[in-house]
Amino acid sequence: MLSATLVLTWREVVKWVRRRPVLVMSLVTPIFWIALFGKSYNLLNLVQLQVQGVPQVVLEQVRSLLSQAVEKIFGTTDYFTYVATGMLAVFALFQSMFGAVGVVFERRIGYLTRLLVAPIPRSSIFFSKVLGSMFRISVLSLVLFTIGLLMGMQLKPSIGPADLLGTWGAIMLLSLGLSSLFTGMAFNITNQEVLFAIANLVNLPLMFSSSALFPLDQMPSWLQTVARVNPISHTADLVRYLLIGKPLPEPLASVAYLMALSLVLLGIGYLAAQRGMREA
Amino acid sequence: MEEVVKAGGLVKEFNGFRAVDGVSFSIRRGELFSLLGPNGAGKTTTIKMLSTLLTPTSGDAYVEGYSVTREPGKVRRVIGLVPQDLTADDEMTGWDNVYIQARLYGLSRGEAQARAREVLELMGLWDAARRRVGTYSGGMRRRLEIAMSLVHEPSVLFLDEPTLGLDVQSRRGLWRVVEELKRRGVTILLTTHYMEEAEALSDRVAIMHRGRIVEVGSPEELKARVRGETIYVEPLDPGELERVKNILEENGLEAHVIEGRVALRVERADTVLPQVASALQGVRVKSMSIAKPSLEEVFIQLTGETLSGEEHVDPFSFRRMIRSVRR
Numbered sequence: 001m002l003s004a005t006l007v008l009t010w011r012e013v014v015k016w017v018r019r020r021p022v023l024v025m026s027l028v029t030p031i032f033w034i035a036l037f038g039k040s041y042n043l044l045n046l047v048q049l050q051v052q053g054v055p056q057v058v059l060e061q062v063r064s065l066l067s068q069a070v071e072k073i074f075g076t077t078d079y080f081t082y083v084a085t086g087m088l089a090v091f092a093l094f095q096s097m098f099g100a101v102g103v104v105f106e107r108r109i110g111y112l113t114r115l116l117v118a119p120i121p122r123s124s125i126f127f128s129k130v131l132g133s134m135f136r137i138s139v140l141s142l143v144l145f146t147i148g149l150l151m152g153m154q155l156k157p158s159i160g161p162a163d164l165l166g167t168w169g170a171i172m173l174l175s176l177g178l179s180s181l182f183t184g185m186a187f188n189i190t191n192q193e194v195l196f197a198i199a200n201l202v203n204l205p206l207m208f209s210s211s212a213l214f215p216l217d218q219m220p221s222w223l224q225t226v227a228r229v230n231p232i233s234h235t236a237d238l239v240r241y242l243l244i245g246k247p248l249p250e251p252l253a254s255v256a257y258l259m260a261l262s263l264v265l266l267g268i269g270y271l272a273a274q275r276g277m278r279e280a
Numbered sequence: 281m282e283e284v285v286k287a288g289g290l291v292k293e294f295n296g297f298r299a300v301d302g303v304s305f306s307i308r309r310g311e312l313f314s315l316l317g318p319n320g321a322g323k324t325t326t327i328k329m330l331s332t333l334l335t336p337t338s339g340d341a342y343v344e345g346y347s348v349t350r351e352p353g354k355v356r357r358v359i360g361l362v363p364q365d366l367t368a369d370d371e372m373t374g375w376d377n378v379y380i381q382a383r384l385y386g387l388s389r390g391e392a393q394a395r396a397r398e399v400l401e402l403m404g405l406w407d408a409a410r411r412r413v414g415t416y417s418g419g420m421r422r423r424l425e426i427a428m429s430l431v432h433e434p435s436v437l438f439l440d441e442p443t444l445g446l447d448v449q450s451r452r453g454l455w456r457v458v459e460e461l462k463r464r465g466v467t468i469l470l471t472t473h474y475m476e477e478a479e480a481l482s483d484r485v486a487i488m489h490r491g492r493i494v495e496v497g498s499p500e501e502l503k504a505r506v507r508g509e510t511i512y513v514e515p516l517d518p519g520e521l522e523r524v525k526n527i528l529e530e531n532g533l534e535a536h537v538i539e540g541r542v543a544l545r546v547e548r549a550d551t552v553l554p555q556v557a558s559a560l561q562g563v564r565v566k567s568m569s570i571a572k573p574s575l576e577e578v579f580i581q582l583t584g585e586t587l588s589g590e591e592h593v594d595p596f597s598f599r600r601m602i603r604s605v606r607r
């Protein structure tokens with residue numbers, strides 16, 4: 001099984017590398033988002049406002065008070081840094097969904113038939129898709145991270161290789177769970193429109209009900225409840241904890257949660273995929 | 281003789297509709313066996329069951345002694361399938377498609393490269409191997425499908441309508457490919473709704489109609505079951521068609537005008553021909569020919585319907601549509 005999985009994963013990688021327009025497009029979206037949200041909503045800009053008739057000294061004090069408040073809420077005075085780190089988690093979500101589209105397409109163009117009639121375990125078809133997505137996310141996250149740095153993302157001063165590795169690990173855990181779920185689902189869908197509809201239904205709510213764009217304590221309490229079980233939140237929190245040093249009371253609890261959830265989603269995705277591949 | 285494929289009472293129902301309704305046959309080693317039938321006869325469904333892509337509702341089939349229901353993994357090792365719908369990844373090159381296929385069948389990198397080259401050359405695709413499949417012509421795509429199915433040297437090859445949508449020239453080209461594979465000893469199950477194709481290639485033909493096999497035999501045997509032959513008389517002057525017809529009818533023969541010729545249905549042409557010749561003494565005749573019964577006539581006699589039925593949708597135009605959507 002391993003060799004078939006490797007061959008098919010290699011195929012995923014080769015296809016992806018050769019399809020440059022898709023590669024570029026998949027990067028443009030998150031960069032656009034970072035720029036849009038991060039730069040235009042920069043909170044300190046609000047504080048820089050000049051208010052007519054108020055003495056300069058008072059303004060200075062208000063400004064510093066607000067900065068402290070912003071720092072306390074976001075873990076950084078720079079909202080751009082907040083969004084850029086959160087976007088790493090959101091990006092894994094989007095890419096996991098994109099990866100699943102390939103499954104529907106391969107059924108449509110008939111390539112899946114080719115695989116189903118080959119003497120390879122059907123699980124290798126599923127795993128190659130998941131691994132392919134995880135590979136893509138790894139590379140794209142690195143690119144996104146670099147671009148974030150170039151655009152002015154501020155890391156914590158004490159950042160080390162372990163933090164970067166941990167960040168990657170957190171993103172991979174999230175990707176494993178989400179890719180498994182979406183891939184498994186895609187094996188049971190024959191029409192890509194249905195998948196796009198599901199993507200629209202799932203992606204934005206998952207993003208907004210997480211701490212990726214806004215901190216939890218700014219949310220109404222019902223949304224906080226949702227955000228607390230949302231794996232995007234846990235990943236975003238872990239990434240911020242590791243990259244910019246935003247305090248996180250129990251990082252290990254988040255790791256454990258992500259691991260457990262990913263395993264469950266892997267199981268669900270695997271069974272769904274097996275079901276979807278029973279007959280061609 | 282050894283039976284390589286053996287289907288016993290295969291039934292496939294789709295929501296209560298019996299697409300295949302109790303099909304049994306066996307194919308001997310090295311034989312080319314055809315399923316001939318019109319659209320919707322159940323040919324593809326039969327092939328899908330034999331190649332483990334569909335589970336039979338009831339019945340079973342054996343390929344090289346392995347049950348398709350109980351040992352699908354072993355069956356997959358020994359068969360090659362060229363499905364009716366194209367399967368190659370048109371974003372990759374012909375080489376990629378074949379090479380990956382070889383790797384999936386467990387060949388090492390070196391073996392896979394050698395084998396990929398071998399089958400691509402065999403199919404006359406070596407020069408186009410490094411081109412994206414999206415740029416291939418319909419005939420090339422079909423040959424690529426066959427190349428992909430041959431990487432593991434299957435002992436049984438299923439060809440589901442391999443010439444569908446091809447022009448006459450590419451179709452002939454593909455026939456030669458099929459004949460070459462047969463010469464190499466591959467057992468082949470072919471489906472088609474072109475009777476010339478079944479007639480030209482097959483050792484034995486099973487005529488399929490509405491999910492059932494209505495007759496099996498060599499093309500000659502099947503045709504021998506249709507009584508009679510046809511004599512065609514073509515007058516030099518087309519204006520004399522009616523006159524020829526009348527003269528022949530006066531001689532007690534059954535005559536019809538078909539596409540510029542007068543057709544005579546007779547028991548045995550060789551004994552009737554002298555009589556026809558003497559009756560037509562006063563007419564300038566361009567040609568006279570004898571037609572042996574064709575599989576088409578066999579089919580008409582067995583089912584009361586013609587083989588062609590409604591025309592096929594060209595599968596390539598569908599693929600092209602998908603490709604353009606993808607861009």
Ligand SMILES: Nc1ncnc2c1ncn2[C@@H]1O[C@H](COP(=O)(O)OP(=O)(O)OP(=O)(O)O)[C@@H](O)[C@H]1O
Pocket residue numbers: 294299317318319320321322323324325326364441473
């Ligand atoms: N998945 C399916 N669900 C429902 N009906 C099906 C399915 N597959 C095939 N059928 C039906 O079963 C019948 C036989 O189809 P099949 O594709 O086997 O015919 P065929 O002989 O291959 O025809 P063609 O020459 O058009 O390829 C048809 O009436 C078809 O509509």
Ligand SMILES: [Mg+2]
Pocket residue numbers: 323324325364440441
């Ligand atoms: Mg068919």
